Amino acid sequence: MQFAGEIGAYSMGVTKKIKSWYELSFLFGVTPRSVSKTKSIETFSFKQDFFFLTKDLDGLTTRLYTGVNIFHTTGLKHQASKFRDTPSGYYPINSIRGLLALGLQVSLPERPQNSYFFEMGMNDIWIVNSFINKSIKPSDYISMALGFNFNF
Protein backbone atom coordinates (compact mmCIF):
# COMPACT_ATOMS: atom_id res chain seq x y z
CA MET A 1 0.00 0.00 0.00
CA GLN A 2 1.20 3.49 -0.76
CA PHE A 3 0.07 6.92 0.24
CA ALA A 4 0.67 9.80 -2.25
CA GLY A 5 3.73 9.76 -4.54
CA GLU A 6 1.70 11.06 -7.54
CA ILE A 7 0.08 7.65 -8.24
CA GLY A 8 -2.99 8.31 -6.11
CA ALA A 9 -3.84 9.36 -2.60
CA TYR A 10 -4.29 5.69 -1.74
CA SER A 11 -2.73 2.91 -3.81
CA MET A 12 -2.88 -0.82 -3.36
CA GLY A 13 -1.33 -3.65 -5.28
CA VAL A 14 1.10 -6.53 -5.40
CA THR A 15 4.87 -6.59 -5.20
CA LYS A 16 7.12 -9.41 -6.38
CA LYS A 17 10.73 -9.68 -5.34
CA ILE A 18 12.50 -10.74 -8.55
CA LYS A 19 16.05 -10.58 -7.20
CA SER A 20 17.50 -9.49 -3.87
CA TRP A 21 18.14 -6.05 -5.45
CA TYR A 22 15.08 -5.80 -7.69
CA GLU A 23 11.34 -5.57 -6.91
CA LEU A 24 8.37 -5.12 -9.22
CA SER A 25 5.03 -3.71 -8.14
CA PHE A 26 1.71 -3.21 -9.84
CA LEU A 27 -0.56 -0.77 -8.05
CA PHE A 28 -4.01 0.70 -8.49
CA GLY A 29 -4.39 4.15 -6.99
CA VAL A 30 -7.35 6.36 -6.26
CA THR A 31 -7.48 10.04 -5.50
CA PRO A 32 -11.04 10.68 -4.32
CA ARG A 33 -12.95 13.75 -5.37
CA SER A 34 -12.63 15.28 -1.94
CA VAL A 35 -8.84 15.25 -2.32
CA SER A 36 -8.40 15.95 -6.04
CA LYS A 37 -10.96 18.80 -5.98
CA THR A 38 -12.17 17.60 -9.35
CA LYS A 39 -13.53 14.17 -10.25
CA SER A 40 -12.09 10.99 -8.73
CA ILE A 41 -8.74 10.16 -10.37
CA GLU A 42 -7.77 6.52 -10.93
CA THR A 43 -4.21 5.47 -11.69
CA PHE A 44 -2.54 2.21 -12.73
CA SER A 45 1.14 2.13 -11.98
CA PHE A 46 4.00 -0.18 -12.74
CA LYS A 47 6.82 0.34 -10.30
CA GLN A 48 10.36 -0.99 -10.36
CA ASP A 49 12.67 -0.57 -7.36
CA PHE A 50 16.42 -1.16 -7.48
CA PHE A 51 18.07 -1.64 -4.07
CA PHE A 52 21.64 -0.42 -3.97
CA LEU A 53 22.52 -0.26 -0.27
CA THR A 54 21.44 -2.45 2.65
CA LYS A 55 22.46 -1.88 6.28
CA ASP A 56 21.51 -3.66 9.45
CA LEU A 57 21.13 -1.28 12.37
CA ASP A 58 20.69 -3.36 15.52
CA GLY A 59 18.20 -5.68 13.84
CA LEU A 60 16.50 -2.88 11.92
CA THR A 61 17.10 -3.60 8.22
CA THR A 62 17.34 -0.42 6.15
CA ARG A 63 17.61 -0.45 2.37
CA LEU A 64 18.10 2.46 0.03
CA TYR A 65 16.63 2.20 -3.45
CA THR A 66 15.93 4.04 -6.64
CA GLY A 67 12.59 3.56 -8.29
CA VAL A 68 11.22 3.97 -11.79
CA ASN A 69 7.47 4.33 -11.86
CA ILE A 70 5.35 4.44 -15.02
CA PHE A 71 1.72 5.31 -14.39
CA HIS A 72 -1.40 5.78 -16.44
CA THR A 73 -4.22 7.99 -15.26
CA THR A 74 -7.72 7.25 -16.51
CA GLY A 75 -10.70 9.51 -16.86
CA LEU A 76 -8.91 12.77 -17.46
CA LYS A 77 -11.33 15.29 -18.83
CA HIS A 78 -8.98 16.02 -21.69
CA GLN A 79 -6.77 13.33 -23.07
CA ALA A 80 -5.05 13.80 -26.37
CA SER A 81 -7.13 11.17 -28.13
CA LYS A 82 -10.45 12.35 -26.76
CA PHE A 83 -10.37 16.00 -27.75
CA ARG A 84 -13.37 17.24 -29.56
CA ASP A 85 -12.32 17.91 -33.15
CA THR A 86 -8.62 17.98 -32.20
CA PRO A 87 -6.50 16.38 -34.90
CA SER A 88 -4.85 13.18 -33.75
CA GLY A 89 -1.32 13.82 -32.52
CA TYR A 90 -1.86 17.56 -31.94
CA TYR A 91 -0.88 17.10 -28.28
CA PRO A 92 1.58 14.60 -26.83
CA ILE A 93 0.02 11.85 -24.69
CA ASN A 94 -0.69 13.41 -21.32
CA SER A 95 -2.18 10.54 -19.35
CA ILE A 96 1.02 8.45 -19.07
CA ARG A 97 3.73 9.79 -16.80
CA GLY A 98 7.06 8.54 -15.52
CA LEU A 99 8.50 9.15 -12.08
CA LEU A 100 12.02 8.69 -10.73
CA ALA A 101 12.28 8.08 -7.00
CA LEU A 102 14.82 7.65 -4.25
CA GLY A 103 13.59 5.77 -1.23
CA LEU A 104 14.31 4.14 2.08
CA GLN A 105 12.79 0.80 3.07
CA VAL A 106 12.82 -0.33 6.68
CA SER A 107 12.04 -3.77 8.19
CA LEU A 108 11.55 -4.18 11.92
CA PRO A 109 13.35 -7.05 13.73
CA GLU A 110 10.04 -8.46 15.11
CA ARG A 111 8.53 -8.85 11.60
CA PRO A 112 11.37 -8.84 9.07
CA GLN A 113 9.07 -10.12 6.32
CA ASN A 114 7.15 -6.82 6.33
CA SER A 115 8.65 -3.52 5.30
CA TYR A 116 7.81 0.18 5.42
CA PHE A 117 9.06 2.75 2.96
CA PHE A 118 9.44 6.44 2.43
CA GLU A 119 10.40 7.88 -0.93
CA MET A 120 10.77 11.14 -2.78
CA GLY A 121 10.46 11.53 -6.51
CA MET A 122 9.97 13.77 -9.48
CA ASN A 123 7.90 13.17 -12.58
CA ASP A 124 9.06 13.40 -16.19
CA ILE A 125 7.66 16.92 -16.70
CA TRP A 126 9.72 18.29 -13.83
CA ILE A 127 12.80 16.30 -14.76
CA VAL A 128 12.72 18.15 -18.10
CA ASN A 129 11.81 21.48 -16.46
CA SER A 130 14.65 21.23 -13.96
CA PHE A 131 17.10 20.59 -16.81
CA ILE A 132 16.02 23.59 -18.88
CA ASN A 133 15.45 26.03 -15.99
CA LYS A 134 17.96 27.06 -13.39
CA SER A 135 15.48 29.15 -11.43
CA ILE A 136 13.13 26.39 -10.27
CA LYS A 137 13.68 24.85 -6.86
CA PRO A 138 13.21 21.29 -5.52
CA SER A 139 10.14 22.51 -3.65
CA ASP A 140 8.51 23.06 -7.06
CA TYR A 141 8.75 19.42 -8.03
CA ILE A 142 9.74 17.00 -5.23
CA SER A 143 6.90 14.73 -4.20
CA MET A 144 6.93 12.31 -1.29
CA ALA A 145 5.27 8.97 -0.60
CA LEU A 146 4.83 6.62 2.34
CA GLY A 147 3.93 2.97 2.17
CA PHE A 148 4.26 -0.55 3.43
CA ASN A 149 4.62 -4.10 2.05
CA PHE A 150 3.09 -7.03 3.90
CA ASN A 151 4.57 -10.34 2.86
CA PHE A 152 2.02 -13.16 2.69
Add this chain to the structure above:
Amino acid sequence: MNYFLILLILLSFSLSCGKFENSPYGADAYNTEYNLAAVRYLSTFQTSSSTYKVALISDTHNYYDELEKLVKKINRGGYTFVIHAGDITNFGLNSEYQASIKIFKKLKVPMMTTAGNHDFLSHGEIIYRKIFGSPTYSFEFQGTHFIFANNNGWESSEGGYAQDWLENELKESTASQIIITTHVPPFDSDRYSDEDIHRWKDIIAPYNIPYYISGHNHNHVVKDFGTTQHITVGSASKRSYTELTFSPSGVTHKKINF
Protein backbone atom coordinates in the same frame (compact mmCIF):
# COMPACT_ATOMS: atom_id res chain seq x y z
CA MET B 1 27.56 6.74 11.57
CA ASN B 2 28.04 7.89 7.98
CA TYR B 3 25.05 5.86 6.97
CA PHE B 4 22.91 7.57 9.62
CA LEU B 5 24.09 10.88 8.25
CA ILE B 6 23.00 9.91 4.72
CA LEU B 7 19.55 8.92 6.00
CA LEU B 8 19.24 12.10 7.99
CA ILE B 9 20.18 14.26 5.00
CA LEU B 10 17.77 12.36 2.73
CA LEU B 11 14.92 12.67 5.21
CA SER B 12 15.46 16.32 6.10
CA PHE B 13 15.96 17.33 2.44
CA SER B 14 12.73 15.71 1.31
CA LEU B 15 10.71 16.90 4.30
CA SER B 16 11.87 20.47 3.81
CA CYS B 17 11.36 20.48 0.03
CA GLY B 18 8.75 17.96 -0.85
CA LYS B 19 5.04 17.60 -0.52
CA PHE B 20 2.74 14.61 -0.50
CA GLU B 21 1.45 14.94 -4.06
CA ASN B 22 -1.48 12.61 -4.70
CA SER B 23 -1.78 13.10 -8.44
CA PRO B 24 -0.23 15.52 -10.93
CA TYR B 25 -3.75 15.97 -12.32
CA GLY B 26 -5.41 17.19 -9.13
CA ALA B 27 -7.09 20.59 -9.05
CA ASP B 28 -6.42 21.53 -5.45
CA ALA B 29 -5.71 25.22 -6.07
CA TYR B 30 -6.83 28.23 -4.07
CA ASN B 31 -9.70 30.35 -5.39
CA THR B 32 -7.78 33.54 -6.03
CA GLU B 33 -9.43 34.84 -9.23
CA TYR B 34 -6.49 37.04 -10.14
CA ASN B 35 -8.19 38.48 -13.25
CA LEU B 36 -11.02 39.86 -11.17
CA ALA B 37 -8.62 41.22 -8.55
CA ALA B 38 -6.57 42.96 -11.27
CA VAL B 39 -9.68 44.51 -12.83
CA ARG B 40 -10.83 45.74 -9.40
CA TYR B 41 -7.41 47.28 -8.80
CA LEU B 42 -7.50 49.10 -12.14
CA SER B 43 -11.02 50.42 -11.47
CA THR B 44 -9.63 52.33 -8.51
CA PHE B 45 -6.35 53.31 -10.22
CA GLN B 46 -5.82 57.08 -10.17
CA THR B 47 -3.49 58.84 -12.60
CA SER B 48 -3.22 62.38 -13.89
CA SER B 49 -1.43 61.25 -17.05
CA SER B 50 -3.41 60.50 -20.21
CA THR B 51 -0.54 58.37 -21.53
CA TYR B 52 0.12 54.89 -20.23
CA LYS B 53 1.86 51.71 -21.31
CA VAL B 54 0.72 48.09 -21.26
CA ALA B 55 3.04 45.08 -21.55
CA LEU B 56 1.79 42.20 -23.71
CA ILE B 57 3.21 38.77 -22.97
CA SER B 58 2.22 35.27 -24.03
CA ASP B 59 3.06 31.58 -24.14
CA THR B 60 5.26 31.53 -21.08
CA HIS B 61 4.66 27.75 -20.75
CA ASN B 62 7.57 26.16 -18.81
CA TYR B 63 10.13 28.85 -19.72
CA TYR B 64 10.56 29.80 -16.07
CA ASP B 65 14.06 31.29 -16.44
CA GLU B 66 12.88 33.54 -19.26
CA LEU B 67 9.75 34.45 -17.30
CA GLU B 68 11.89 35.56 -14.35
CA LYS B 69 13.87 37.86 -16.66
CA LEU B 70 10.70 39.09 -18.34
CA VAL B 71 9.12 40.03 -14.99
CA LYS B 72 12.26 41.93 -13.98
CA LYS B 73 12.23 43.81 -17.29
CA ILE B 74 8.53 44.68 -16.98
CA ASN B 75 9.00 45.88 -13.39
CA ARG B 76 11.56 48.39 -14.67
CA GLY B 77 9.44 49.48 -17.65
CA GLY B 78 6.87 51.79 -16.06
CA TYR B 79 3.83 49.81 -17.20
CA THR B 80 0.34 50.30 -15.84
CA PHE B 81 -0.65 46.67 -16.30
CA VAL B 82 0.24 43.46 -18.11
CA ILE B 83 -1.83 41.37 -20.51
CA HIS B 84 -0.97 37.67 -20.78
CA ALA B 85 -2.45 36.14 -23.92
CA GLY B 86 -2.47 32.57 -22.56
CA ASP B 87 -0.54 29.31 -22.37
CA ILE B 88 0.74 29.69 -18.85
CA THR B 89 1.35 25.94 -18.68
CA ASN B 90 2.28 23.04 -20.96
CA PHE B 91 -0.05 20.33 -19.66
CA GLY B 92 -2.55 22.28 -17.55
CA LEU B 93 -1.11 20.83 -14.33
CA ASN B 94 -1.50 22.51 -10.97
CA SER B 95 2.25 22.24 -10.32
CA GLU B 96 2.90 24.16 -13.56
CA TYR B 97 0.36 26.84 -12.65
CA GLN B 98 1.88 27.22 -9.18
CA ALA B 99 5.46 27.53 -10.51
CA SER B 100 4.35 30.28 -12.90
CA ILE B 101 2.30 32.08 -10.28
CA LYS B 102 5.29 32.16 -7.96
CA ILE B 103 7.04 34.25 -10.61
CA PHE B 104 3.98 36.33 -11.62
CA LYS B 105 3.64 37.39 -7.98
CA LYS B 106 6.89 39.32 -8.39
CA LEU B 107 5.16 41.66 -10.86
CA LYS B 108 4.66 45.13 -9.40
CA VAL B 109 1.65 45.83 -11.62
CA PRO B 110 -1.58 43.86 -12.11
CA MET B 111 -1.79 41.19 -14.79
CA MET B 112 -4.86 40.14 -16.73
CA THR B 113 -4.90 36.83 -18.59
CA THR B 114 -6.95 34.82 -20.96
CA ALA B 115 -6.50 31.06 -21.17
CA GLY B 116 -4.41 29.28 -23.76
CA ASN B 117 -5.21 25.91 -25.27
CA HIS B 118 -2.49 24.20 -23.20
CA ASP B 119 -3.92 25.67 -20.00
CA PHE B 120 -7.06 23.62 -20.47
CA LEU B 121 -5.41 20.21 -20.88
CA SER B 122 -6.06 17.55 -18.21
CA HIS B 123 -8.07 19.33 -15.51
CA GLY B 124 -6.44 22.65 -16.37
CA GLU B 125 -9.71 24.47 -17.06
CA ILE B 126 -10.89 23.88 -13.50
CA ILE B 127 -7.55 25.05 -12.11
CA TYR B 128 -7.40 28.11 -14.40
CA ARG B 129 -10.88 29.22 -13.34
CA LYS B 130 -9.96 28.85 -9.66
CA ILE B 131 -6.71 30.76 -9.95
CA PHE B 132 -7.57 33.40 -12.55
CA GLY B 133 -11.37 33.33 -12.77
CA SER B 134 -13.20 33.39 -16.09
CA PRO B 135 -11.00 33.65 -19.19
CA THR B 136 -13.85 35.56 -20.88
CA TYR B 137 -14.44 39.05 -19.50
CA SER B 138 -13.92 42.72 -20.22
CA PHE B 139 -13.22 46.00 -18.47
CA GLU B 140 -12.88 49.64 -19.35
CA PHE B 141 -9.80 51.66 -18.52
CA GLN B 142 -9.34 55.33 -19.45
CA GLY B 143 -11.80 55.19 -22.32
CA THR B 144 -10.55 51.92 -23.80
CA HIS B 145 -12.61 48.74 -23.60
CA PHE B 146 -10.33 45.71 -23.08
CA ILE B 147 -11.99 42.46 -24.11
CA PHE B 148 -10.63 39.00 -23.30
CA ALA B 149 -12.27 35.99 -24.94
CA ASN B 150 -11.62 32.29 -24.54
CA ASN B 151 -11.51 30.98 -28.10
CA ASN B 152 -9.97 27.56 -27.34
CA GLY B 153 -12.86 25.79 -29.02
CA TRP B 154 -11.20 22.39 -29.13
CA GLU B 155 -10.38 22.30 -25.43
CA SER B 156 -13.27 24.21 -23.87
CA SER B 157 -16.97 24.20 -24.58
CA GLU B 158 -17.06 27.94 -23.87
CA GLY B 159 -14.39 28.50 -26.53
CA GLY B 160 -16.75 27.34 -29.25
CA TYR B 161 -19.00 30.35 -28.58
CA ALA B 162 -16.25 32.99 -28.64
CA GLN B 163 -17.51 34.69 -31.79
CA ASP B 164 -21.10 34.98 -30.52
CA TRP B 165 -19.92 36.30 -27.16
CA LEU B 166 -17.56 38.82 -28.77
CA GLU B 167 -20.27 40.04 -31.15
CA ASN B 168 -22.61 40.80 -28.24
CA GLU B 169 -19.85 42.35 -26.14
CA LEU B 170 -18.88 44.69 -28.98
CA LYS B 171 -22.51 45.71 -29.54
CA GLU B 172 -22.79 46.75 -25.91
CA SER B 173 -19.51 48.65 -25.82
CA THR B 174 -19.70 52.42 -25.47
CA ALA B 175 -15.94 53.05 -25.33
CA SER B 176 -14.17 55.10 -27.98
CA GLN B 177 -11.74 52.28 -28.77
CA ILE B 178 -11.47 48.57 -28.10
CA ILE B 179 -8.56 46.14 -27.63
CA ILE B 180 -9.38 42.44 -28.07
CA THR B 181 -7.30 39.57 -26.70
CA THR B 182 -7.84 35.91 -27.58
CA HIS B 183 -5.21 33.21 -27.29
CA VAL B 184 -5.67 31.71 -30.74
CA PRO B 185 -5.32 34.18 -33.63
CA PRO B 186 -8.63 34.61 -35.47
CA PHE B 187 -6.95 33.61 -38.75
CA ASP B 188 -5.60 30.28 -37.42
CA SER B 189 -6.24 27.92 -40.31
CA ASP B 190 -5.93 24.80 -38.10
CA ARG B 191 -8.91 25.84 -36.07
CA TYR B 192 -10.92 28.15 -38.30
CA SER B 193 -12.42 27.64 -41.73
CA ASP B 194 -12.36 30.47 -44.30
CA GLU B 195 -15.96 31.13 -43.34
CA ASP B 196 -15.03 31.45 -39.64
CA ILE B 197 -12.16 33.82 -40.45
CA HIS B 198 -14.47 36.04 -42.48
CA ARG B 199 -16.93 36.06 -39.61
CA TRP B 200 -14.22 37.27 -37.22
CA LYS B 201 -13.47 40.12 -39.64
CA ASP B 202 -17.16 40.97 -40.02
CA ILE B 203 -17.69 41.02 -36.26
CA ILE B 204 -14.91 43.52 -35.58
CA ALA B 205 -15.34 45.65 -38.73
CA PRO B 206 -17.87 48.23 -37.39
CA TYR B 207 -15.74 49.19 -34.37
CA ASN B 208 -12.61 51.21 -33.64
CA ILE B 209 -10.24 48.39 -32.70
CA PRO B 210 -6.64 49.59 -33.01
CA TYR B 211 -5.22 46.18 -32.06
CA TYR B 212 -6.33 42.58 -31.82
CA ILE B 213 -3.87 40.63 -29.65
CA SER B 214 -3.17 36.89 -29.65
CA GLY B 215 -0.46 34.41 -28.78
CA HIS B 216 -0.31 30.72 -29.68
CA ASN B 217 2.17 30.85 -32.58
CA HIS B 218 5.20 31.89 -30.46
CA ASN B 219 6.67 34.31 -33.02
CA HIS B 220 6.13 38.06 -32.87
CA VAL B 221 4.14 39.02 -35.97
CA VAL B 222 2.17 42.17 -36.72
CA LYS B 223 -0.20 42.17 -39.68
CA ASP B 224 -3.41 43.68 -40.93
CA PHE B 225 -6.53 41.69 -40.12
CA GLY B 226 -9.63 43.19 -41.71
CA THR B 227 -10.02 46.68 -40.28
CA THR B 228 -7.56 46.22 -37.42
CA GLN B 229 -3.92 45.39 -36.82
CA HIS B 230 -3.27 41.98 -35.35
CA ILE B 231 -0.31 41.38 -33.03
CA THR B 232 0.82 37.84 -32.35
CA VAL B 233 2.78 38.29 -29.15
CA GLY B 234 5.90 36.16 -29.22
CA SER B 235 6.55 33.46 -26.66
CA ALA B 236 8.68 34.26 -23.63
CA SER B 237 11.13 31.69 -25.00
CA LYS B 238 11.94 34.13 -27.83
CA ARG B 239 13.00 36.64 -25.18
CA SER B 240 10.75 39.42 -26.41
CA TYR B 241 7.43 40.99 -25.54
CA THR B 242 5.26 43.79 -26.93
CA GLU B 243 4.59 47.21 -25.52
CA LEU B 244 1.39 49.13 -26.25
CA THR B 245 1.45 52.87 -25.61
CA PHE B 246 -1.88 54.62 -25.19
CA SER B 247 -1.86 58.40 -25.67
CA PRO B 248 -4.36 61.07 -26.79
CA SER B 249 -2.95 60.73 -30.30
CA GLY B 250 -3.69 56.98 -30.48
CA VAL B 251 -2.22 53.58 -29.69
CA THR B 252 1.20 52.41 -30.87
CA HIS B 253 3.12 49.17 -30.43
CA LYS B 254 6.78 48.28 -30.01
CA LYS B 255 8.59 44.96 -29.77
CA ILE B 256 10.94 44.86 -26.78
CA ASN B 257 13.74 42.35 -26.39
CA PHE B 258 15.02 41.25 -23.01
